[in-house]
Amino acid sequence: MKARIVGTGSYLPKKIMTNQDLEKMVDTSHEWIVTRTGIEERRIAAEDECTSDMATIAAQRAMDMAGVAAEDIDLIVMGTITGDYPWPATACIVQANLGAKKAFAYDVSAACSGFLYALSSANDYIMSGRGKRALVIGAETLSRSVDWTDRNTCVLFGDGAGAVLLEAQESESGVLSCHLHSDGNYLELLYQPGFGAKHPASVEGIGARLSYLKMQGNEVFKVAVRSLTQVSKEALTANGYTSADVTQFIPHQANLRILEATTKRLGLTKEQSFINVHKYGNTSGATIPIAIDEAYHQGLLKEGDLILSAAFGGGFTWGSTLIRW
């Protein structure tokens, strides 16, 4: 038995913010952003739109594709660092929106690795025989955590949501393995200092801009490439495959230079690598399920194909999965 992806869905907000728009907000240029990151534009949630709204639409689309009703979902697990509230879990709001009465729901906090952490958790749940169907979601409204006066970070991120529906099936196809890692020693290279228990909301904290994402891009870059390469190889080796066996590499879409450096080290060709970071920027936990949905609808994922996915994010966290489509 395997946990097989039987449905995919995604949602991107309508509003497009281009690099030219950013030129009017901070001291940057289209050329700098494209050269350093490959990003041309990103989506920004409407004022009345938040993470649960986007996640609900993406999840409903995955259920529609699979022809599965809300009452038949056993688990909803969502990777997000920009939930609607500090608590409770945004997955519970999605559960209510969908009317998935039987399902239990929780969020996973692993930054840009959130979707793969959620997938691993849902896969273990299904493989243990406790339930048959799990919605795995990655959804973010990063535009509300980004400091729009900080050119080092604001050009990189965007909003969106993606989802896959996993179903227990007697099949050779499905999730083959998941591999997860963390190293909390790197906390301050990529994090949001406020307003959790360490620095609760305060007037001073607002003045110090503690509620915004902070990053040391250079340092993150180096560790990201190394970790993505290592964890991708780990997934291939664990299953007795090499890069040549991979049909599509669908990595976390952080930026083009990280992706190019990683695919080069793995010996993957351009045709084997799925890239959409130029359209959406880094949507953190949402990039992989959005990319899976796009790749599927572009006809790039066919039964029997071997899909390798890997992510890296704040924590630091990183992980990979190998999937037989």
Ligand SMILES: CC(C)(COP(=O)(O)OP(=O)(O)OC[C@H]1O[C@@H](n2cnc3c(N)ncnc32)[C@H](O)[C@@H]1OP(=O)(O)O)[C@@H](O)C(=O)NCCC(=O)NCCS
């Ligand atoms: C952020 C990143 C694009 C910056 O590129 P870089 O080549 O490392 O650039 P540096 O940080 O060395 O900065 C070089 C210069 O560009 C400037 N700069 C930074 N952002 C800029 C922007 N948007 N526009 C113009 N100049 C900018 C810096 O201020 C610096 O100027 P200085 O030399 O006068 O101090 C790159 O480090 C990166 O991609 N890091 C990984 C980030 C990431 O993906 N994080 C999420 C992981 S999940």
